[in-house]
Amino acid sequence: MNADSTSPAQKIILDCDPGHDDAIAMLLAHGNPNLELLAVTTVAGNQTLEKVTTNARAVARVAGITGIPFAAGASRPLVGPQLIPDEIHGDSGLDGPQLPEPSVPLEDIHAVNLIAQIISENEPGSVVIIPTGSLTNIALFARMYPQLVERVGGITLMGGGHHTGNMTPAAEFNILADPEAAAIVFEESWPVTMVGLDVTHQVLAVPERMDQLKAIGTDVAQFIAELVEFFGASYMKERNYPGPPMHDPLAVAAVADPSILRTVRAPIYVETQGQHARGQTIVDFRRTWSHNDPSGLGVTDDPDFEAPNTAVAVDVDAEKFWDLLVDALTRIGNTNF
Numbered sequence: 001m002n003a004d005s006t007s008p009a010q011k012i013i014l015d016c017d018p019g020h021d022d023a024i025a026m027l028l029a030h031g032n033p034n035l036e037l038l039a040v041t042t043v044a045g046n047q048t049l050e051k052v053t054t055n056a057r058a059v060a061r062v063a064g065i066t067g068i069p070f071a072a073g074a075s076r077p078l079v080g081p082q083l084i085p086d087e088i089h090g091d092s093g094l095d096g097p098q099l100p101e102p103s104v105p106l107e108d109i110h111a112v113n114l115i116a117q118i119i120s121e122n123e124p125g126s127v128v129i130i131p132t133g134s135l136t137n138i139a140l141f142a143r144m145y146p147q148l149v150e151r152v153g154g155i156t157l158m159g160g161g162h163h164t165g166n167m168t169p170a171a172e173f174n175i176l177a178d179p180e181a182a183a184i185v186f187e188e189s190w191p192v193t194m195v196g197l198d199v200t201h202q203v204l205a206v207p208e209r210m211d212q213l214k215a216i217g218t219d220v221a222q223f224i225a226e227l228v229e230f231f232g233a234s235y236m237k238e239r240n241y242p243g244p245p246m247h248d249p250l251a252v253a254a255v256a257d258p259s260i261l262r263t264v265r266a267p268i269y270v271e272t273q274g275q276h277a278r279g280q281t282i283v284d285f286r287r288t289w290s291h292n293d294p295s296g297l298g299v300t301d302d303p304d305f306e307a308p309n310t311a312v313a314v315d316v317d318a319e320k321f322w323d324l325l326v327d328a329l330t331r332i333g334n335t336n337f
């Protein structure tokens with residue numbers, strides 16, 4: 001939704017693999033007044049490319065998103081085997097609520113080409129890409145359109161983490177699903193903010209939070225409640241969590257209101273080999289660079305030390321996150337999908 005205030009909305013592209021939390025991220029991206037959603041692109045991840053693309057278009061109908069392009073991207077990772085976490089998202093990738101037939105058309109263009117088109121048509125630096133799935137499309141974009149990399153305003157991605165994984169002890173799903181692509185994305189010159197499990201595991205959709213959402217009383221809020229019910233049951237069964245983490249919505253929220261996260265600039269590497277650690281994101285906290293926001297570990301003020309262009313989220317204002325989500329859903333209202 002466009003800002004009703006004077007400051008222009010931040011333009012974003014959402015590159016996703018819906019996926020329960022991706023679906024909620026899309027709703028937040030649409031309903032938040034500080035964001036202008038330019039396009040939705042999809043990548044294989046939580047389910048096959050075909051399924052997640054259909055899901056994205058079905059969610060568009062739920063949200064009342066029209067008039068922006070939807071395009072499908074990579075159906076396989078660059079190098080490794082395809083992983084599908086169907087124990088979490090179910091056979092459709094979005095099990096739980098009844099999904100409407102998609103009504104927005106699917107563009108006849110590859111996601112990577114659509115991203116390139118949008119980046120070249122907009123002012124340099126004005127568009128932020130938010131990947132909430134594996135990074136295959138974004139890595140392909142960097143390789144296919146190297147001249148456009150510097151025009152990207154930033155990459156705020158959900159993935160990784162510096163103290164835990166979820167698929168393995170070391171690796172988070174979006175990175176493990178395509179570690180080589182992730183390595184490319186972290187090595188490029190664009191600013192990258194990593195919104196990882198360290199912070200997403202701090203925003204759990206526990207029953208009290210869901211009551212707050214359901215109280216909005218719209219068909220869209222009810223849809224989210226049904227998503228969270230399935231997603232939460234998976235998380236309870238697999239991990240014994242009191243509610244499912246709002247991974248992907250947090251990445252969108254961080255762009256809408258950066259004060260939601262505390263971030264520390266530090267070099268980030270992706271382990272692509274490793275016996276136990278393939279897909280791990282390794283944050284070099286020995287070399288954090290932050291004058292106003294120290295992690296407390298090895299912060300340098302050395303003027304000769306070049307600040308890294310990667311940052312890791314280390315803390316989250318959960319209260320602010322939920323307020324933002326409630327506000328976005330309230331603005332969307334009923335869509336009568």
Ligand code: PIR
Pocket residue numbers: 019020021022046085088132133158166172173174247248
């Ligand atoms: C969530 C995901 C994958 C596996 C599990 N167990 C839970 C998906 C989410 O959509 C999110 O983008 C990211 N990958 C979290 O790892």
Ligand code: CA
Pocket residue numbers: 016017018019021022045046132133248
């Ligand atoms: Ca996702």
